Amino acid sequence: MTQRKSKADRRIELIDAARRAMIQHGAEGVHLNQIAEEAGLTSGAVLYHYPDLRDLLIEAHHAGMERFYEQRMKKITGIADPAQKLIVTIRSGLPQGPDDAGVRLLCELGGAAGRNRVYGTLLTTLYDRQVAMYQTILEVGAAHNAFTLAQDSETIGRNLVALEDAYGYRIVARHHSIGADEAVELILGYARLATGHALKLTAAPHRTTAARRPATPRAQSA
Amino acid sequence: MTQRKSKADRRIELIDAARRAMIQHGAEGVHLNQIAEEAGLTSGAVLYHYPDLRDLLIEAHHAGMERFYEQRMKKITGIADPAQKLIVTIRSGLPQGPDDAGVRLLCELGGAAGRNRVYGTLLTTLYDRQVAMYQTILEVGAAHNAFTLAQDSETIGRNLVALEDAYGYRIVARHHSIGADEAVELILGYARLATGHALKLTAAPHRTTAARRPATPRAQSA
DNA sequence: TGGGTATTTGAATCACGATTCAACAAACAT
DNA sequence: ATGTTTGTTGAATCGTGATTCAAATACCCA
Structure with a gap:
């Protein structure tokens, strides 16, 4: 038998297993058995911890966002x-690439x-938090006279997060000419106009091209 | 018995029924019977025209995009x-609002x-077409000296479509303070910087606020 | 009008995933 | 050690949706 775990530990494991399963099979198309297998348990054990599967899925999405x-x-x-x-x-x-787990999960949630409503709220909340994060950076930069903001920080923040989101979708959908590097450059294009700063890249980009390995062949679903 | 239709006519009807059903139940969670009901037929009739349901779904998505x-x-x-x-x-x-059918369907597709791969290609193709559409507008505007482009038209076009996409997701997810009007203003914020044109709104906006009716209560799925 | 054909139905069947639960076993307490 | 608690299994059952297909029927045409 699989090693026993305390209720709390197992729930954390299940949340992570659900996260992985959803990335593979879709946020809504995922099956109980797939989550169980991902966790190395049987479906009965999963139900023991989460009698209502939807609760687990929501927690998994929440955890993914955090x-x-x-x-x-x-x-x-x-x-x-x-x-x-x-x-x-x-x-x-x-995303690092089309298979980036974190972004994949967020994209699943969009539809x-x-x-x-629960998913809508979850996603909206994350968006707002990210906007606030950018606003802080922008305002600190303006206070230090590094940035000369062409618009209010809320507008810029909202647009920056929006651009990130959208290019995340493009990358995940394997756009042939937009990879992470290209997306950064596109978003920086806007950021330069909005901040009046040259925003020169110094460190080497993490990846160099949008072209990607042919990827592991895997059965397609819908 | 339901009125008979020619193969071609019925297929067109089915594509539209599938489109509607997917918006209600999700691109992947949709069931054969739901499509049949939406078309006013039984599941058998649907299978008669589309032995493989996936073909119908793909055609429905394609039609939705067109x-x-x-x-x-x-x-x-x-x-x-x-x-x-x-x-x-x-x-x-x-989208006109959170229930806008066209955009809802596109959002379903994102995840x-x-x-x-088929869906990825479909979505990518649409994106590129929209970018090209914007590029034309931008370049014509620049040729007429209406616009002074701060970036190349491809960058601006890509960013404009990206912003649209992302705010579409926000609106569909019922962001409390971003509705269609607010999104237009946010995107115009970028467009003004990029084109050097004031882009003043003349016609009355279609809708006036992001606040919306409480919406028809409907059973939640996942 | 009647025969032929294409479309649709509806019931039967199949397939598969969710759910239940008695039995079992690992950890823990004493 | 032994008993108790708790997490896990696995088989049985249930429920739902997909699939099949013979029968029924609407439409077309001679």
Whole structure:
């Protein structure tokens, strides 16, 4: 038998398993057995911890968002220069590639958010938090005279997050000429106009091209 | 018995029924019976025309995109002034409200595009077409000295479509303070910087607020 | 008008995932 | 050690939607 775990530990594992399963099979198309398998358990055990599967899915989405947001924050804390901070923040909001787990999960949610209020709220909340994050960077930069904002920080923040989101979708959909690097450059194009700062890239980009490996062949569903 | 239709006619009806059903139940969560009911037929009849349901779904998505694109084109053809044309184009890319059918369907597709190559290609193609549409408007405007482009037209076009897409998601997810009007203003904020044109709104906006009716209560799925 | 054909129905069947639950076993307490 | 608690299994059952197909019927045409 699989090693027993405390209720709390197992629930955390299940949340993560659900997250992985949803990325593979879709936020709504995912099956109980797929989550169980991902967790190395049987379906009965999953039900023991989450009698209503929807609760698990919501928690998994919530956890995915927290993780996404925390990872971004971790990457930018400690950067003093506002311009560098802005550049790194933009990059951190984009997927590494078409298979980036964090962004994939968020994209899954987009469609469901139109039908399900809980998901809509979840996604909206994340959006607002990211806007606030950008606003802080922008205003600090303006206060330090690094940036000369051409619009109010809310407008710029909203547009920056919007651009990130949209290019995330493009990258996940494997656009042939827009990869993470290209998206960064496109978003920076706007950021330069909005901040009046040259926002020069210094560090080497994480990836160099949009072209990608042929990817692991995997059964398609719908 | 339901009135008989020619194969071609019935297929067109089914494509539209599938489109409606997907908007209600999700691009992937939709069931054969729901499509049949929407078409006023039984499941057997649907299978008679589309032995593989996936073919129908793909055609429905394709049709939805064509319709979306054609509607946009119809709205802007005949507008001579580049600035007005740009403004109307931006508005036409946004949903009327959270229940806008065309955009809802596109949003449904976003998540699936990460898992399904066909859907990814479909969505990518639409994106590129829209970018090209904007590029034309921008370049004509620049040729007429109406616009002074701050970036190359491809960058501006890509960013404009990206912004539209992203605000479409926000509106569909019922963001409390971003409705179609607010989204237009946000996107115009960027467009003004990029074109050097004031892009003043003349016609009354279609809707006046982001606040919406409480909406028809409907059973939630996932 | 009547025969032929294409479309649709509806019931039967199949397939698969969710749900239940008694039995079992790992950890824990004493 | 032994008993108790708690997490897990696995088989049985249930429910739902997909699939099949013979029968019924609407439409077409000679």
